[in-house]
Amino acid sequence: MTSRAEILAVAEGLSLGAGPAALAVDVGGTGMKAALFDAGGRIVDARTAPTPECTHSAATEVMDVIAGFHSAFADEHRDHPVTEAAVVIPGIVDEASGIGILSANLGWRNVAFRELLNERLNLDVTLSHDVRAAGRAEFDLVEDTPADAVMITIGTGIAAAIRVGGRLISSGGYAGEVGFTEVAVDTAEGLFRGPIEHIASASSIAKRYSQRSGTEVAGSLDVLDAVHAGDPIAHQVFAEAVEALAAMCAQIAAVVAPATIVLGGGLSGADELLDGVAAGLESRLDVHRMPSVRRAGLGPVAGLIGAGLLTRDVA
Amino acid sequence: MTSRAEILAVAEGLSLGAGPAALAVDVGGTGMKAALFDAGGRIVDARTAPTPECTHSAATEVMDVIAGFHSAFADEHRDHPVTEAAVVIPGIVDEASGIGILSANLGWRNVAFRELLNERLNLDVTLSHDVRAAGRAEFDLVEDTPADAVMITIGTGIAAAIRVGGRLISSGGYAGEVGFTEVAVDTAEGLFRGPIEHIASASSIAKRYSQRSGTEVAGSLDVLDAVHAGDPIAHQVFAEAVEALAAMCAQIAAVVAPATIVLGGGLSGADELLDGVAAGLESRLDVHRMPSVRRAGLGPVAGLIGAGLLTRDVA
Incomplete structure (x- = not known):
């Protein structure tokens, strides 16, 4: 599983560009990663956690972990109050409706992640697909694509x-x-x-x-x-x-x-x-x-x- | 090969929407078809011709036929002076540059059709791909797609x-x-x-x-x-x-x-x-x-x- 140190090492040299201080979360098959970005788009901190097991409550438990990431960053980095968040998940994800349609590995179907996370975090949350998000980063930040x-x-x-x-x-x-x-x-x-x-x-x-x-x-x-x-x-x-x-x-x-x-x-x-x-x-x-x-x-x-x-x- | 009567029969019930009176040409593997549309987007007339054989001069001959369609419509329909034209061709077609990159069946490579037709017809000519154009018509005009x-x-x-x-x-x-x-x-x-x-x-x-x-x-x-x-x-x-x-x-x-x-x-x-x-x-x-x-x-x-x-x- 990717460690906090590895995330920081890769992200250190990158900038997302200016914008709100933001929480980013990647829900993987085995591990979850979170990063806090400042208004300049630079990484401030990162956290990781194991992904909850595939059970009936996996989606809820995943959102519990995300809420935990958010409050930990809020406690430790009061100078970077987060106003936007984005969460990327595996499986079939409809960005337009903010719904996780299917994850065979994590066992959910038709979960309204965006709406639930908006309420839970009291933040504007964008939901997307892990591989599409990875592609965006590779295309936009790594080299001229x-x-x-x-x-x-x-x-x-x-x-x-x-x-x-x-x-x-x-x-x-x-x-x-x-x-x-x-x-x-x-x-x-x-x-x-x-x-x-x-x-x-x-x-x-x-x-x-x-x-x-x-x-x-x-x-x-x-x-x-x-x-x-x-x-x-x-x-x-x-x-x-x-x-x-x-x-x-x-x-x-x-x-x-x-x-x-x-x-x-x-x-x-x-x-x-x-x-x-x-x-x-x-x-x-x-x-x-x-x-x-x-x-x-x-x-x-x-x-x-x-x-x-x-x-x-x-x- | 599709006849003039067949073209008119299918096109009669359709409208492209308002715009300039226009010449449309579809260059097929065996036959070429042309239509004259009025400012209301209704078909006025149609013509057909065999596609020139696959030789070194096929591209030039195709443009000769297109010029012939244009002048025939101009002669016969003086009340619908054409100010726009679109030509669709088979093979690999780069719409952005207006170039026919390759047609294996008609034997051309990298022909600047749009530029050559612009000069030849003294019209704004759009170049596109026959199948993409057919898709556009099916998607936009036939039923809600x-x-x-x-x-x-x-x-x-x-x-x-x-x-x-x-x-x-x-x-x-x-x-x-x-x-x-x-x-x-x-x-x-x-x-x-x-x-x-x-x-x-x-x-x-x-x-x-x-x-x-x-x-x-x-x-x-x-x-x-x-x-x-x-x-x-x-x-x-x-x-x-x-x-x-x-x-x-x-x-x-x-x-x-x-x-x-x-x-x-x-x-x-x-x-x-x-x-x-x-x-x-x-x-x-x-x-x-x-x-x-x-x-x-x-x-x-x-x-x-x-x-x-x-x-x-x-x-």
């Missing part, structure tokens, strides 16, 4: 933030839910044909390696280490995931034609991933625009910074 | 017009070029894995039927007739095309999540196509938004009417 760009986050799940003509698209909250898109990939075990998350998510990479090698690994970064150590099974499993990602990126290119694809998530540190996806796209795209491929710059803090940026839109 | 909608034209090729948040997207001209997207479909001959156009375009349907049945057919509508006559091979070939289209629509749903998908092209008259794509989407989509599926209403005249609408944007 073309008006047509896509950021893909590869974690436990796979989702995309899609910017077209300089605007992030939402489509009622359903845009960029590419994790279940079907891909067909040749593998050492024959043709894989199924949802991209079953072959290329971080957890699937770890699972496929464990199954094929007989060696249990904790996560996809262990598989990457094994690739670097010359393990042929790790190499194969990783290459198959990369092929699947390239196939998915080619689908995205055919529909929205980004000029740049940004890859995020823990594995995006690997040159093999970036180069492999770029090569796979080169071999697949013909009449389409060939996007450049780069890695995300803000790591696990992108969603939190993106939430911070949303308090600037509102102002 | 949600802000997030996609129109897919199934003809010699397959391409999509994509509307997100009420705006058609272009992405430098490359958006919606879904014809080469890879799909994996079970067929009577084993797994098909390749570009959608090789299994589901009108020409591929005819070709696959001819090969499998040994009976040469002229086009996909003959295959559809055979389906209706109970021919099992025709049924199979058509069902495989429908499955491929559903797979492609599912990819599109994962990326831009339309609330409605409009199917156009000659085959879209078939209930089997619409019902089959809807059923295939139902079985593929889970967390995504399930789009409604409807057929296009303007038939082969949609691109021409869409071109007409572009003269209203400009005004």
